[in-house]
Amino acid sequence: MKTTLKIEGMSCDHCVKHVTEALEEVSGVSSAKVSLKEKSAAVEHGAEVTLEALKAAVVEAGYEAL
Numbered sequence: 001m002k003t004t005l006k007i008e009g010m011s012c013d014h015c016v017k018h019v020t021e022a023l024e025e026v027s028g029v030s031s032a033k034v035s036l037k038e039k040s041a042a043v044e045h046g047a048e049v050t051l052e053a054l055k056a057a058v059v060e061a062g063y064e065a066l
């Protein structure tokens with residue numbers, strides 16, 4: 001499955017890395033591609049992963065997920 005999130009609060013490549021790692025640490029996520037320019041994350045994951053879990057990971061990392 002693929003979910004795209006809007007992410008607010010990223011300002012540099014370090015933020016991108018931080019968000020990518022946070023998403024990839026969620027159990028069931030196989031990959032996350034985060035774009036600073038587009039303020040978005042494209043996440044590939046299993047059916048067991050909820051949108052809420054993905055958003056929570058982003059928020060916990062210190063950013064805003066929409």
Ligand SMILES: [Cu+2]
Pocket residue numbers: 010011012013014015016
């Ligand atoms: Cu940054």
